[in-house]
Amino acid sequence: MAKPVSAGSLAKRSLQSHTWLGLVVSAVMFLICLSGTIAVLHKEFERWEQPNIPETTSYTIEQVERAYTSFTEQYNDDTHHYYFVFPGTGIPRLVMEDDHRAHFVDDQGTLIEQENVTWSRMLVDLHLYLHLPHSFGMILVSACGALLCALIVSGLMAHPRIIKDAFKFRYGGDGLKENIDLHNRLSVWGTPFDLMIAITGAYFGLAGVFVTLIAQAFYDGDTQAVYDRAFTPEPELVQEIAPPDIGTAMRDLQGRVNTEGNLLFFTVHEPHTPQQFLEFFVKTPERLIYSENYRYDSAGNYLGKAGYSDGDGGMQTLYSVFRIHFGDFIGMPVKILYIILGMMLTVVSATGMNIWLKKRQTRDALNLLWPAFVWGTPVALVASAVSYFAVALSPTLLFWVAMAVLAGVALRLNDEARIVPLYKQLLAVVIALFWLVYLVRFGTAAFSVAALQINLPLLAVAVWAMWSARRNKRKVMQVAALSAG
Amino acid sequence: MILESFLALVGSTVAAGGIYLSWRNSSAVYAWLGWLAAAGSVYCWYLVLGVEYGLTIGLCLPALTVWAAIAVEANPQRQSTARIKPAHQWRLAPRQIALQTGHILYVLPGQLFICALIMIAVVYQLPVSEPKQMAIGVLVMPVLWGLLAYWYGLSSRKWLHIAISSGAAVVAGLWLFGGAHG
Numbered sequence: 001m002a003k004p005v006s007a008g009s010l011a012k013r014s015l016q017s018h019t020w021l022g023l024v025v026s027a028v029m030f031l032i033c034l035s036g037t038i039a040v041l042h043k044e045f046e047r048w049e050q051p052n053i054p055e056t057t058s059y060t061i062e063q064v065e066r067a068y069t070s071f072t073e074q075y076n077d078d079t080h081h082y083y084f085v086f087p088g089t090g091i092p093r094l095v096m097e098d099d100h101r102a103h104f105v106d107d108q109g110t111l112i113e114q115e116n117v118t119w120s121r122m123l124v125d126l127h128l129y130l131h132l133p134h135s136f137g138m139i140l141v142s143a144c145g146a147l148l149c150a151l152i153v154s155g156l157m158a159h160p161r162i163i164k165d166a167f168k169f170r171y172g173g174d175g176l177k178e179n180i181d182l183h184n185r186l187s188v189w190g191t192p193f194d195l196m197i198a199i200t201g202a203y204f205g206l207a208g209v210f211v212t213l214i215a216q217a218f219y220d221g222d223t224q225a226v227y228d229r230a231f232t233p234e235p236e237l238v239q240e241i242a243p244p245d246i247g248t249a250m251r252d253l254q255g256r257v258n259t260e261g262n263l264l265f266f267t268v269h270e271p272h273t274p275q276q277f278l279e280f281f282v283k284t285p286e287r288l289i290y291s292e293n294y295r296y297d298s299a300g301n302y303l304g305k306a307g308y309s310d311g312d313g314g315m316q317t318l319y320s321v322f323r324i325h326f327g328d329f330i331g332m333p334v335k336i337l338y339i340i341l342g343m344m345l346t347v348v349s350a351t352g353m354n355i356w357l358k359k360r361q362t363r364d365a366l367n368l369l370w371p372a373f374v375w376g377t378p379v380a381l382v383a384s385a386v387s388y389f390a391v392a393l394s395p396t397l398l399f400w401v402a403m404a405v406l407a408g409v410a411l412r413l414n415d416e417a418r419i420v421p422l423y424k425q426l427l428a429v430v431i432a433l434f435w436l437v438y439l440v441r442f443g444t445a446a447f448s449v450a451a452l453q454i455n456l457p458l459l460a461v462a463v464w465a466m467w468s469a470r471r472n473k474r475k476v477m478q479v480a481a482l483s484a485g
Numbered sequence: 486m487i488l489e490s491f492l493a494l495v496g497s498t499v500a501a502g503g504i505y506l507s508w509r510n511s512s513a514v515y516a517w518l519g520w521l522a523a524a525g526s527v528y529c530w531y532l533v534l535g536v537e538y539g540l541t542i543g544l545c546l547p548a549l550t551v552w553a554a555i556a557v558e559a560n561p562q563r564q565s566t567a568r569i570k571p572a573h574q575w576r577l578a579p580r581q582i583a584l585q586t587g588h589i590l591y592v593l594p595g596q597l598f599i600c601a602l603i604m605i606a607v608v609y610q611l612p613v614s615e616p617k618q619m620a621i622g623v624l625v626m627p628v629l630w631g632l633l634a635y636w637y638g639l640s641s642r643k644w645l646h647i648a649i650s651s652g653a654a655v656v657a658g659l660w661l662f663g664g665a666h667g
Contacts, residue, residue, distance in 0.1 A: 010639075017638025024589055142627075143593055146600075149631025154638065166508050169555045173562025189551050192544040202627035209601050210623050217605065217661040229615050286535035314616030317624070320537070329538060333490075341548055362573035417567075475564070483566040 014157035037342030047450035066109030142205025148198035200325035248300025288320035372410030375423035424469035431462035505554035606657035
């Protein structure tokens with residue numbers, strides 16, 4: 001008969017499993033967590049990237065119609081969709097776009113500057129794809145969501161003193177106990193949020209795998225048939241080809257639902273074809289579904305709603321994943337909550353590897369590369385913004401070049417105690433440089449709400465980095481004095 | 486709504502305090518009160534923000550509210566002398582490299598397909614609508630994958646784990662692609 005497995009043995013084996021899984025995904029998980037935390041503010045970053053665009057929360061139907069007409073007259077290349085974006089999305093600007101380009105719209109309905117959100121796109125792509133080819137990258141990132149579930153379960157199982165240590169926090173010393181307690185306290189109390197993020201994050205890449213397998217098993221490989229089961233299929237229409245009557249549709253919509261602050265955007269599907277139809281995406285208060293969608297034919301006649309607000313529970317659940325994962329509900333209070341909780345998860349990722357490195361009896365390049373990676377990532381992100389705004393260098397390229405350079409510098413320094421304070425100081429310096437570049441680039445627009453809501457917190461990060469670097473240096477000197485004594 | 490949200494936040498903080506006091510005093514009474522207060526605070530958030538927003542925020546907030554108590558318990562550690570560690574001796578071990586690569590390939594793409602097959606086959610047995618089957622499948626799958634990865638990591642008989650998981654995936658695959666379903 002097999003020996004009964006003792007709790008100690010299970011906890012020890014769980015820790016081994018947790019350690020192995022953590023080592024496999026540590027660097028990638030850190031990047032995903034940090035970029036995701038910052039990308040909670042992706043809409044604010046888009047505004048910050050073009051702070052000179054006039055902002056408004058009001059619009060008229062005539063303005064929208066004028067913008068649509070101007071856009072379709074100016075651009076006649078092939079597109080499957082036109083979109084008009086309203087301030088309800090959280091960005092107080094009007095945007096007219098197709099599959100290839102986007103123009104901001106002024107209060108007369110005239111097309112003005114083109115939307116150019118290259119740096120924001122780089123940040124979001126880092127989170128969604130790790131800058132890898134999209135299909136592969138998204139699956140890898142989603143796999144990390146599943147492995148985060150594994151880390152959560154194994155971490156809880158590896159923690160026999162979970163209740164005894166529930167509020168314990170030891171700080172200072174050689175940093176090992178501080179890292180252990182930070183890692184454990186943040187992860188245990190953050191379990192509901194972390195699980196929620198892991199499961200919803202995994203959805204985005206796994207959904208494609210699911211759809212492919214279901215299509216092969218039940219629908220002769222027809223993936224569209226699977227999407228039509230999960231989400232409301234497009235209406236089948238045969239109409240005369242004509243420009244869509246946006247005004248009639250919008251007036252009808254305003255009579256049906258409260259669009260004040262809730263209208264996100266509308267899409268013209270399959271324009272210039274007999275199948276053309278309009279779809280209005282309207283936010284639903286107190287609901288996590290992305291929107292309820294209202295459909296109109298080319299003449300502006302109401303066809304019906306998609307049913308995401310009161311249809312099948314499965315459909316409502318799938319349609320709610322986006323807002324839960326990205327904290328895109330209620331507005332800035334929830335974004336701030338998600339940023340704090342996201343940073344906690346990021347710290348969990350960083351401290352996990354710190355613990356492993358500190359517990360090791362030997363030392364090698366990893367002891368230098370890991371702190372360089374953790375503290376170099378924010379430096380590289382800010383540096384990519386500096387170079388992009390200054391000389392229009394590709395932010396993606398600059399980010400990875402900066403990461404490589406910072407890794408090289410760390411190896412050259414060959415002293416992990418110096419890396420953390422140095423890179424924190426570097427972060428402060430790069431942020432100061434960024435402020436200068438931004439001021440020169442945008443002039444008075446640098447003092448708009450769109451600019452300051454990012455740049456003031458960034459300045460606070462710089463101040464914190466300087467202060468923290470000083471503390472680190474003092475500690476290094478104390479340790480050196482103790483060792484000499 | 487701001488006042489109600491503030492009151493719900495106070496409720497969450499009081500609940501965290503109650504749980505902390507129960508921990509501090511090893512008191513079952515405080516524990517019950519604290520956890521009841523925590524449940525109550527989630528209910529308050531539901532009243533303020535509706536069931537979806539309220540539940541989400543109510544469940545996430547303890548991660549923040551407990552830090553006041555953790556700060557009270559913060560315990561400074563004595564500075565120690567710097568420890569000089571010897572250099573790590575890296576050895577080329579092709580067998581270990583192959584083994585670890587195999588583990589990673591099994592856990593990442595391998596378990597992805599195993600879990601996807603098992604999950605789809607299982608949820609399509611459930612007596613619910615197809616959108617519900619898909620939603621359950623795609624949202625439970627990362628949990629299943631996570632559990633399998635955890636089990637694989639702690640198992641000393643990994644061959645058994647692979648055999649059982651792969652066997653289940655083969656059965657699921659036969660049902661999905663072998664024409665057994667209607």
